[in-house]
Every structure is written in C-alpha cells, then in structure tokens.
Amino acid sequence: MGRVSQSLEILTARGPARVDFDPPAGPPLSLLVLGHGAGGGVDAPDLLALRDAAVAAGVLVARVTQPYRVAGRRAPAPAGHLDEAWRTVVAELRRRHPGPALLVGGRSSGARVACRTAAQLAADGIVALAFPLHPPGRPERSRADELATGLPTLVVNGDRDPFGVPRPGPGIQVEVRPGEKHDLRRDPDAAAAVVLDWLRARGWAR
Structure with missing residues (x-):
C-alpha cells in the first residue's frame, strides 16, 4: 500500500476523463483498463486490491474516472455517453501503449461499459467485477447479453449480491465469492487473487 498513482486527463466529447495509472517495474505483459461503479470511484476496495496485485505481476493498470464524476456529479451519465467517453479514453491509452495485450473491465456499471465496448x-x-446482472428484485430485466462478447471474460461476483450472479457461458468464467455482497468489500484481496490467477493462465501476468 502507499502507492502513488500517476494521473492524466484525456478530453472526450463528454468532457475530460481522468486516468490514474500504475506501471509495473518492468515491461508490461498487459494493459488493464478499469472503470468504476455508477455512484462510486476508482478508489473502491476491489479496484485498489486488483491494481496492487496486477501491478506487482507485470500489468500496467489504468483506472478511468468518467467525465460526469470528474465534473463532480454522482448521478451517472446515460449509457451511450459512458460508452463514448470510455472508447475515447481506451483508444488513447492503446495508442500510447500499443504493445501489450489490452484488457478492459471494471466494477458494476464500469464492467457493463467494458463489455459493451470491448x-x-x-x-x-x-x-x-460485481457485474450487475439485473436491477435488485427485477431478475426479468437480465443484462446477460452484455457478457456475450465472444471474448475471454472473467466475472467475479458475491453470492449475496442483490444485483444477481451471472452464469458461465462460452468464454465466460464466473467465480462466486462466498459471503460477498455487491461491493466485494469483505475480502477484496481474495477477489484480486482470483483475477490474477485468470490473467496468469493466459500469459497476461507473471
């Protein structure tokens, strides 16, 4: 802990987004770009735990704060605006770091944005992380189709998440954390270890 991230602003059509990034000690094996939840920020416990574990394993981690949060608003922007800003930011990060594998993700709303644009x-x-399968109490409004990207996907959800738990599918691995709710706050280091194992199995982390 005690890590000091570097930060930069990237201008999007929806206003400036902020990127906090942490490079590994040597050449990165992958670039992992993470988004935040609808009402939260990039300092969520699970995102910080994943950052620390991934950077130590040779991953360049970039955490993206959406323009609405940079502007001080808590109410999330429409999905189309989120996706547009995210695409601009990730494309710029990719331009700056064209070599390593590109991994996208995040928690809750950020995970949905990553899936829709991947x-x-x-x-x-x-x-x-904490993919919100449906609104609480509304299982008929499933968002499972957003996970069907055709890309290797890891989902980490708590078994007590009121937003539901996705099911595994082609290319979709689902890890369910016992005792965890939507915030994955009970043991974020354990959730990060699950992600790290998945990254290592694909050569995206040391």
Missing part, C-alpha cells in the same frame, strides 16, 4: 476496441479480454 469488441469495438479490439480488446483481448474482459475482467468484470
């Missing part, structure tokens, strides 16, 4: 961005894989 194919357009030519991502190699997706890391979805």
